[in-house]
Amino acid sequence: MSNIYVTAAFKTDIKNQAYIFMKREYVKDDYSPGRPHEKVLYGPANVNEFPSLKNTIFEDAGIDCAFGSHNPGEAYIFERNNVAKWIYPSDSRRDRIIQGPVPISTMFPFLHGTVFESGVDAAFESTRKYEAYLFKGDKYIGINYGPHNPGRLNYGSIKDYWPIFKGTIFEHGGFSAALASHLEREAYIFKGDSYVRIKFTPGRINYEVIGRVKKLTDGWDGLGSILPRREVILSAYNG
Template identity: 30%
Template structure:
């Protein structure tokens, strides 16, 4: 758990990025290297009442919830919260309380995952997601707000199922906003862009690169 996570803000060219106890609102254009910090970095507990209420001191992964532009699962250590937020305001709220992963994500219990390092919705699906923990990953089926998730695939080694990345572990994931099949996967100070092929071989769109060189504003903000 490196305490780093990101989520795109639907309908904009911006994303929220979290690292440690800080967050930024980040503007970027995929494939150009053009980026800027719109707001921050600042402590997220000062501006996200839901995260303060949850008692989270870092965000490890964020999983967007399909069908809701501004709703997501936020994972922190062995706990999680379902949060609805309004970009640019402090009107975010917890839906359903703060809960332990154990007993609430049956698929993760089965896989032996005690925390979540990254999450990526399966392209073309509204009820499936890849979840990453240390050097392994799973694909699960879920229903928002219900304890009925199913383990569909895994746990498997990232080096096996995501061999195109060249990474042993993945600590941050953000989908490419203009192409749902593509995603950026980060590991330490490197990243790759891949085209996700469910059940097949992922295609490497751009090979391992230094985050600092291609996401300069995140580097200046101290996130990399």
């Protein structure tokens, strides 16, 4: 039996709302960026409530990474070395998988030969169209996943490309999840029961931490009140 915190997240097309995943469970959350009014709008519920995820690897093992696409209503969801492009529901259940699940290196051939073809710990979309940041262990890669110029933008260690994490629990990687904010050039990074809010500038290494590293119960009251989840609770869904 193990504790499960945030494993994946992405913002939706509805202002200040996000889907947040804890492996096989999820919540719909109003995270009120920059304001202390975060609350869980729906959940925790099992991911098999999404019809398109039933009888897939995501129903069996959950979602362990995600980032929102710049195409409205789309997101990329990961489970170990697999990924799918997903149309997610806003106010309806009209979700569907439009590509995958397939191996990561099939969806993103430019990740072949990197540590990221076997899985991604955390990711979030940039403010530049079709660009995203991916993290695994102590490694980082920036990608363009668009239809015209897909490929790597930069690749190396987190400490070299993200010096803002020096001296924090995030310095050596191992991020649990990340969430791009609806606020311009801001994001949240999660690790276990902690998180930090950052500001970033695409193409430049002049990011900044906003405030300090905090516990989820300090700023994410709704989410913090239901975490951690436990594997034994998740297993109950399978009878």
